[in-house]
Amino acid sequence: MVDKQNSRYQLPSVDKILNDPEITKATRDLPRSAVVNAIRSVLSSFRQEINHGSRQPDKTITMRELAPLISVTAREALAPIGNRVINATGVIIHTNLGRAPLAQPAIEAAASIAGGYSDLEYDLETGRRGSRTGAVESLITSLTGASAALVVNNNAAALFFILNALAKEKEVIVSRGELVEIGGSFRLPQIMAAAGCVMTEVGTTNKTKAADYVGALGKDTALMLKVHTSNYRVLGFTASVALDELVELGREHDVSVVEDLGSGNLIKINGLEEPTVSASVKAGADLITFSGDKMLGGPQCGFIIGRADLVQTLRNHPIYRALRLDKMTLAALEATLNLYINDDPKEKIPVPAMLNQSLDTLKERARRLLSALAGTTEVEIEQGATKAKVGGGSLPGQELKSWGLRIKPLGMSEDMLASCLREAKSPIIARIEAGEVVLDMMTVSDAEIESLAVGIRSAVDGSS
Template sequence: MSQLFRHLPSVDIVLAELERDESLRCLPRPLVRDLINEFLDIKREEIRSGVVSEAGELALGVLLPRLAAFVRAKARPHFRRVLNVTGVVVHTNMGRSLLAREAVEAVSKACAHYSNLEFDLETGERGSRYSHVEKLLCDITGAEAALVVNNNAAAVFIMLETLAKGREVVVSRGQLVEIGGSFRIPDVMSKSGAILREVGATNRTHVHDYERAIGDNTAALMRVHTSNFRLIGFTKEVSLEEMRQLGDRYGLPVLEDLGSGSLFRFDGTGLINEPTVQEVVAQGADVVSFSGDKVLGGPQAGIIVGRREWIERIKRNPVNRALRIDKMTLAALEATLRLYLDMDKARESVPTLNMITMDYKTLRGRAGRLAKTLRAELGDAADIAIRKGVSRVGGGAFPEQDIATSLVAVNPKNISVRELKKRLLDTEPPLVGRIEDEGFCLDPRTLDPRENGLAAKALKQALGIA
């Protein structure tokens, strides 16, 4: 055994050999050195356990291919690109919305150059970062004023902290939901300093429930979008119009947390339309909050729109500085919002809208082209078939509503579909799909046709096809 240890090549010799490989030359030298040591430690353990018993197995020429592959795999960024073929458009765990080309270009310019982030080009003095998007938001939604923070949870927090700290906010019991990441409306209200006054029953709340709860310490009436939770059957909730009338009667602001929020009406897609931000503003909500990176299809942001008197108070809250967005988010959001000035342009250019509204005929054609590519690349290693299926919007929007799609099902010959799904997480790039009816299914709704080759490459790696 001690003789075998002596046959291991030195770190410096291995490092010199790896530096001849152009694909590894760009990696930091200390990182490569550490990974070589890690690989050699693995070989030492294999010697001790008897896995390696011949000196020839430790020759540099024998070790080098495996060692180079080890370094490449270990040196990959932890945060990296993934192919999403699940059919879930706004996939929370995979980055939510994809940005439009215009937004990507705007982010690139914001990162590469100085900008007028907080510099007024008309006066030459300090300006407001919100000026880049406030007018756009007001023009699109019909609101008097707008503010943007880093996500919708922050938007709800600062809205309540500003307008209701130490006072009561009346909310229907049926709207006190928990969404992803254990985000609970009652918890956020508590942290903001607002006092929750819940009314009604879980399934039915009436106007008189709200009215009975109003007292001297009441700060606001609030409605909360229930995200991916729905009550069906014997239910009743108070409309925004009714809430507005009640607010006017008692001089109270009406707050609306729209959650995902949408600026676009999905008529003709098979989805049951939910109120848009524009409609909620028109119906009289004083302050409305919603997300930027869900159905809107922009970057992560919490957008607050509404009447000027309330928005200005929120802007002046010192907490606002801790929640503000950076130049990259501003650049992406402005570029995305500009597309919404023309709803047809938005539908075509905002990837989230484009994927949600894609018709079945287009999806069937995409599935056919993807299947053709996979058959050519995978050969006899798997059976490829096209079948009907459904996609989901995701991100808490349009819960339990399916959109018809066309799936490409892969059935490998030598491994199970569950093993295939597991192996695809370690390919380059990783590919994430779903198992349905004993087939590994790829939904072309969330796969750009230009990624068909990458999907085939990932499947070949997972199936061990050279």
Template structure:
């Protein structure tokens, strides 16, 4: 009777001595590599794996990075896809983050060796981007910017806001809940569909801390409607906070109905808040622009410390503001003819068809604004295989087809996308990869 070869399984430390696994330990950590080895040994013990394949299998089980998050190809046509991380960073922003990962002068003056204002480069870049702002401030997200602004100006006092702007922005996050946390009393005026300046005027009084104007960016109300603009609100004699949401700093002809920071300040808003990871195309941040005295009060508020950005975010934000055109801007303004050409090449390699596709801004921005383009239509049954493949691809399922819209796919990734689809299709399609 022959001996069971599984009894001669090598020890864990012997497998860990493989050169590839030793190198991976320095990149991923001992625990991750050891877990892969233990899994491979278990497969060999069950007979599902030959003994001489244990090291190879352990290596194959290792993740690419020491994080569970995986880079994906966004072929949905949604530029600011919240579930996929919203704005992809520019190469300049990524490079800046890598540089900031070590020791940096984030709060240090190299010239005289003293402490310096945190993120002073970002503040300078923000003011340069919006010259009409006397001062600016960055915090860790858009909700935090509004939270800090309302807390500073109206904690223990009243906030006047239109009922039509008491919005929910997703994941059960509701604006009234945020403003209640500030310690302010919400004073709603008008109705869901119509609010007039007289409604605000009757509500404003000695207890008013501020008026808040919210751009309802993730929905549309049409028909018998009316609202009050910033310029009219500025006549009420109390501070006006305008939250423009999507972070458009200057007007964009593609998005004529999307309010911008510069325009809101020019119309008379005392403070403007927005997100930095939407139309600006930067990292997750909340931006505050406005009157110097009010912004300085916010900077000095104890809450500002809890909401401040880390050094990586500051570096990426500054590089976004000072650097080249962002991937977000490239995707929004993509040439439909060029998109068609790229889709034709991909479709030819896959034996598929090209169909019209309507992209969207996403991230709660510019609802109803179409982004005409093109997509490659595949069998919808491929969606799961593409999402879970070695190179995850997320497309859009519509009308029984999986649509791969190239609007948000960098041209440099076209071959990776093609190869991922061919692999998902399986032989003999995968054999066509050159």
């Protein structure tokens, strides 16, 4: 058995390693603290190997052996956790890739605010405390026609907030066909339980009728909840209660109706069937929640709009302070909403702009990339039709006509090529279909073509 106490003395000390010329040369451009932490990490790994018997305790460890290990360990620790990537998947609102890219004015507004102080909660006219969210709330009510608005840090928080503040220890009626599960395996029943509500399911998975809601109403009913099934679709022998019909039932029985709309679509684009927020306002829902970083195209946030008295109740609730937005998010959001009012969002905001692209535009982008890849060996490349998606739990089952490149590697597997693309200087995220790596132009900008071509060449050359 290895003597664990004596084995650690077979390794050089941290100071000896730190001051060795080999180590100094390999880490000269790195902060001292990062090098020290890397040395400790490498030595700890060696000790574990010795103690587990996978390394001989009397084996001499040279500085030449340690130098690259310490250098790599330190550099990996210093590498940024978040990286800008090229989204070539064709999924526009890709949750794993950060959802909506921001418009340039939103980026500039956030950067400007981040670099100094701001009038976040200060009224420049009166010199007194001002409203943190007044500007964005005024903009969203103007855009949707709602009476009042509140903005919090995401849509899940918005729904949880409503349930906890307005229906704690009371009943909330919801159709069994709308018991959604969102990303990360969070399910509506769990959210309701965490909010302290009593969930009452009505109807069946495929059919829910108005009579089902009426039959469930009781003295402890606080809300009727309608959830837009934004990430799945039930087809065939189905029935559901329209929002305006549910609102009528709510008014007859003095029960508020809340709609979780999800995607936050503010405008009609290219005949897409995703419902708009203003349509839900017109239908009369008492409160509506939706995301800011999906089809709206802004930063992560969640909106609550609707009846002024209910919004005010939420505003006065102590939980609200825990859900407030920071100054950078508010600046980016205000700039995004202003583009809807003062400009054409289908040209200026990336998500609506991508959804509004013509097929000819995508074909020209693919042609440019194909031309930039001329002469690339070890792969077969052709352009052709692809199918893109909105993503972000919007328009499930609906595919968008798109165009892109299909790359068939000759000297490696498609999985290996996709992996090499992810390791490019500007990481490229593609998709794999039928043994080919597909680069969908729907989510690639014109400005990314050059970096995309460089990354593809590097991936092919580096693996050959």
